[in-house]
Amino acid sequence: MNDLKTSVMGVNSLTISLGALIVIGTLGLVSDTATTGYLHAMLELMILAYSMNLFTGLSGYANFGQVIFYGLGAYTVAVCVVAFSAVGVVLPTFVYVIFAGIFAATFALIIGFPILRLRGDYFAIATLGINEAVRVTICNTKELGEGRGIYVLGMVPSYDIKMLFIQLLIVTFAAMIVTHLVLKTKLGYGLRAIRADEDVAEIMGVNTAKYKSIAYSIGAFFAGLAGGVVTLQFACSFPEYLYIGRSVDMFTAIVLGGTGTLLGPLLGSIIFWTVKDALLINFPYFHLIIFGIVLIIMVLFFPRGIMGILNRFLSKKGKVLE
Amino acid sequence: MLELLIQTIINGLFIGFLFGLAGMGLTLIFGIMKLLNFAQGPMIMLGAYGAFWVYVLLSVDPMLGILMTAIFGLILGALLYRGLLFKLVQAPALASLLVLFGVSMILENTMLNLWSPNPRSIPVDYPTFSFGLVTISGARLIVSAVAILASMLLMVTLKWTTFGRIIRATVQDRNAATLMGVDVTNVYMVGSSIGIGLTLLSGGLLALIYPFEPFGGLQYSLYSFVVVVLGTLGNPLGCLLAGLIIGLLHSFTGSYWTLNMSPAVAYLILVLTLLFRPGGLMAGRD
Numbered sequence: 001m002n003d004l005k006t007s008v009m010g011v012n013s014l015t016i017s018l019g020a021l022i023v024i025g026t027l028g029l030v031s032d033t034a035t036t037g038y039l040h041a042m043l044e045l046m047i048l049a050y051s052m053n054l055f056t057g058l059s060g061y062a063n064f065g066q067v068i069f070y071g072l073g074a075y076t077v078a079v080c081v082v083a084f085s086a087v088g089v090v091l092p093t094f095v096y097v098i099f100a101g102i103f104a105a106t107f108a109l110i111i112g113f114p115i116l117r118l119r120g121d122y123f124a125i126a127t128l129g130i131n132e133a134v135r136v137t138i139c140n141t142k143e144l145g146e147g148r149g150i151y152v153l154g155m156v157p158s159y160d161i162k163m164l165f166i167q168l169l170i171v172t173f174a175a176m177i178v179t180h181l182v183l184k185t186k187l188g189y190g191l192r193a194i195r196a197d198e199d200v201a202e203i204m205g206v207n208t209a210k211y212k213s214i215a216y217s218i219g220a221f222f223a224g225l226a227g228g229v230v231t232l233q234f235a236c237s238f239p240e241y242l243y244i245g246r247s248v249d250m251f252t253a254i255v256l257g258g259t260g261t262l263l264g265p266l267l268g269s270i271i272f273w274t275v276k277d278a279l280l281i282n283f284p285y286f287h288l289i290i291f292g293i294v295l296i297i298m299v300l301f302f303p304r305g306i307m308g309i310l311n312r313f314l315s316k317k318g319k320v321l322e
Numbered sequence: 323m324l325e326l327l328i329q330t331i332i333n334g335l336f337i338g339f340l341f342g343l344a345g346m347g348l349t350l351i352f353g354i355m356k357l358l359n360f361a362q363g364p365m366i367m368l369g370a371y372g373a374f375w376v377y378v379l380l381s382v383d384p385m386l387g388i389l390m391t392a393i394f395g396l397i398l399g400a401l402l403y404r405g406l407l408f409k410l411v412q413a414p415a416l417a418s419l420l421v422l423f424g425v426s427m428i429l430e431n432t433m434l435n436l437w438s439p440n441p442r443s444i445p446v447d448y449p450t451f452s453f454g455l456v457t458i459s460g461a462r463l464i465v466s467a468v469a470i471l472a473s474m475l476l477m478v479t480l481k482w483t484t485f486g487r488i489i490r491a492t493v494q495d496r497n498a499a500t501l502m503g504v505d506v507t508n509v510y511m512v513g514s515s516i517g518i519g520l521t522l523l524s525g526g527l528l529a530l531i532y533p534f535e536p537f538g539g540l541q542y543s544l545y546s547f548v549v550v551v552l553g554t555l556g557n558p559l560g561c562l563l564a565g566l567i568i569g570l571l572h573s574f575t576g577s578y579w580t581l582n583m584s585p586a587v588a589y590l591i592l593v594l595t596l597l598f599r600p601g602g603l604m605a606g607r608d
Contacts, residue, residue: 062416114597120415121358121555125547126596132544133589140582244540248427251420285435292427299420300409 005319013262013322017176020266025169029162036161040233042273043168044226045253049265050175051222052250054182055215057259060195062120064247065127068134069220071242072107073100073227075138078150078237085155093156094167097228104224108217116212119198128244135242149238156232164233171225178218179262183322191215192260252291255298258307261322267306325455330577331570336462338569339469340527342562344542345549346473347520353493353556354513355411360422362521362546363539364429369395369525370534371437377444384444385464388526395522399515407514408507426539433536443533465527472523473562476516480558489513493556541585545572548592554602564603 006012028039048070056063077096084091115126138144145151157163182188190211193201202208231237249272257268279287302308311320344366351359359365369391376387406425410418448460480486491499492509500506528534528542545568553564568588575584595602 056416060414060416062419064419114593118596118600121352121419122551122596122600124358124360124415124419125551126593129544129547129589129592132540133586133593136583136586136589140580140586248423251423255420286431288431289428289435292424292431295424295427296406296421299417299424303417 006322008314008319008321014176014180016321017180017262017266018173020270021169021172021176025165028165028169033161036165038277040161040165040168042269043165043172044230045249045273046265046269047168047172047175047222047226048246048250049253049257049269050172050179051219051226052247053254053259053261053265054179054219054222055191055212056219056251057254057261057264058182058188058191058195058215059212060259061212062124063127064124064244065131066219066223066250067242067244067246068127068131069104069108069223070227070230070246071135071138071237071239073097073104073224074231074237074241075144075150075227076100076103076224077228077231078152079144081152081155081231082150093163093232097167097171097225097232100228100231101221101224104227105217105221108220109213112213112216116209116216131242131244131247135239138242139239147239149236149240151236152231153235156235159233159235161233164229167229167232168226171222171229175222176262176266178222179265182215182218183262187211187214195260252295254305255295256305258305261305261307263321264305264307271306326577328456330573332456332458333462334570334573335566336466336569337531337572338566339466339473339562340524340531340565341545341549341569341572342565343469343473343520343527344524345546345553345561345565346476346558347517347524348546349550349553349556349558349561350476350513350520351517352550354489354517355407355510357407357410357418358415358422359517359521360419360543361426361429363541363543364426364433364536365395365518365521365539366525366528366542366546367433367534367536367539368429369522370529371433371442371525372522373526373529374442374444374534384446384530385468388468388523388530391526392519392523395519396515398522399518400511402518403511403514408510411510430536430539437536439535439537441533441535441538444529446530461530465530468527469524472520473558476520477558485512544585545588548588548595550602551592552595552602554604557602557604560602560604 024039024043028036048066051069052063052066055061056066077100080096080099111130115123115130118126139147190201190206190208193204193206194208194211198208227241230241253268253272254265255268256272257266258264276287276291279290283290298305307321314320344362348359348362351357372391372394373384373387376382376390377384380387406421410421446461448464450460451458451463480489488499488504489509491502491504492506496506549564549568550561552567553560553562568591571587571591572584575581575587599605
């Protein structure tokens, strides 16, 4: 692998990612509200894909409960806004969003203790179980609005998609940089060693428990930020935000793009979002069936995603992208 | 008070047998192929729809419809193994879970397109029995009787027939079983067939008691996951026992707290099991 250059025509993956982000950002800021809304939703999925990628993509753990951090982020913002306005304090909205990220990361640290000791199918069952447990608990807690959710209408600045779009741009930028750093440092190599063989990794001196916990929390942090923004967007937080279908979207996006890479979540979420939207318009009742088939085909025949296909060609020229 | 207590226990046992049966399909497939059937929820719903349509279109007794659905499940399981699952036996957990999730998306949305999102139910008029303090609905009685019968049949087959011994050998060590002349591929196919057959059977039985809809499978599959983990993955007897425990818990939560919290209680049990006895109740026993 050493003779492979991790850049194509002098451009490496990070530059490509940031370039794409600049294009999306400019497009979103200059165009009309509908297009901005469209790109906003795409960026949100991209952040979630990056958050999923940081832990699941790199370590190979099947996490079906990533959406829980998104939902908890949304609820954190709603609860904070209501609590602060009750005492007459109004903070800039991004402060609430940061609270959301921190709360999600803390929650991940705490539940990570027990569940990160599990592997494979057991881990998948546990994440799914915790996800549903939290959702059901929220649905039955009076203080959290039960099934109706919490409304913060009038307590936050009124609907301004451009301002929210900028917040998401910043979060996406941070997610890209963090993913890049993780891939280049010991953490990233350790996680990939865990994916290859956890026992061997442990014997070779990788502190598996610590690495998994860190990656899990960083991923949760970004999902929490995305969730925080969504509450500001719709001025409410619903239990629906914890619906596990969203985790499947994230999975599809990273599997499509290529798990454990920097460009994978970017490519995956752009393609997933555009295709999903087009299918939704043209085949409203069949698009999820088509996605089911695509997911199966990708996993079985192209386990490394689009990045894998791309690198198969590039490596013949002595180059590779990550 | 006593009345409520007895009624709660009886209802819990009834639903428990059904949970146990649903979990048994899951645990059998896991035990044999080391494959967690993430598409179990939609398959349960498919069983419910199968029973419903046989009942509606042929207007025969629902029990006959359930039997036909179970046979359809056996065929479906074999076909699914031949077409898809054989590729997943040696695959990493993440890949097989994602593929089965894809299967569940396809199933759910196909059911949604074909049969609309409206909840349906099979209107049965089995007699209701009263014994002094308690009342027992005939439908529930029949459902548990069939569930018990099917579970017993499976366990007797596994314990005392040559075929059962072959399956148990494969569960214990597939390489050793291959060396002893067992055609493991065949065992996988039969395992997948019986597992999915049982899943559809439990779905059909469920349709006699509860209404169902295309996306209603998730909660039942989550209950099944709890049941199989609590009862040790791959152990049918443990599964039945765990089914009864979860059924009782479900019923007690409903009677003395609120039925809405029943799933949360079940997942709490799941997490506690994974924490303190990750092997489940029957760990270390065969």
